Amino acid sequence: MTRNIIIFISGNGSNLQAIIDSVKSGTLNCNISLVVSNKKLAFGLTRAAQANIPTLIFPLKPYKDAGKSRNEYDEDLAKKMKEYNPDLIVLAGWMHILSINFLKYFDNIINLHPALPNKFDGVNAIERAYDAFKKGEITNTGVMVHKVIPDIDKGEPLLIEEVPILESDTLDDLETRIHSTEHRLIVQAVKKFLDGLNQQI
Numbered sequence: 001m002t003r004n005i006i007i008f009i010s011g012n013g014s015n016l017q018a019i020i021d022s023v024k025s026g027t028l029n030c031n032i033s034l035v036v037s038n039k040k041l042a043f044g045l046t047r048a049a050q051a052n053i054p055t056l057i058f059p060l061k062p063y064k065d066a067g068k069s070r071n072e073y074d075e076d077l078a079k080k081m082k083e084y085n086p087d088l089i090v091l092a093g094w095m096h097i098l099s100i101n102f103l104k105y106f107d108n109i110i111n112l113h114p115a116l117p118n119k120f121d122g123v124n125a126i127e128r129a130y131d132a133f134k135k136g137e138i139t140n141t142g143v144m145v146h147k148v149i150p151d152i153d154k155g156e157p158l159l160i161e162e163v164p165i166l167e168s169d170t171l172d173d174l175e176t177r178i179h180s181t182e183h184r185l186i187v188q189a190v191k192k193f194l195d196g197l198n199q200q201i
Helices: 014-025 043-050 061-065 070-082 125-134 171-199
Strands: 003-009 030-037 055-057 088-091 109-113 140-147 157-164
Touching: 003 014, 003 171, 014 030, 014 043, 014 171, 030 043, 043 055, 061 070, 088 171, 109 171, 125 140, 125 171, 140 171, 157 171
Parallel strands: 003 030, 003 088, 030 055, 088 109
Antiparallel strands: 109 140, 140 157
């Protein structure tokens, strides 16, 4: 059974590309029905267009300019997504915290986060891990894909992988190692989630 997934991005979309490539190769048996971005200049939109995947640009600014709240934005975005009836929503570099006004409509959202559970929740996780390593506070970091709940980066992990930090690492070195781990782990997590759905049939 081919499942429908929606992918949310805010930037370059390299994790989106990893999923697109895995669908093309047959590693993932699913259809990317939509790519959503809250940034109109996100390069991930170009990646989607090149793969003939429909896109939706849904920025917050028009809501703020009209005096509307983030909750109203989330509510409208959720109702839009309901029209697509997704089996899974993947947050792959989506830089907007989804409130309960969005999450109450779905129990099938996963998020990619470049840190281990309960470490460096929120933004700039790689930089914060690198700084902590330089201070001697940690010896490694990691990547997780977790279910999305209202608490930021606190949902149940689907997959976790540790990533070493080397004494010789620059921040760029660490970012490169984490991104390559992310590209692999996000595909594995999508497969694991969809396999779980298929077993419930």
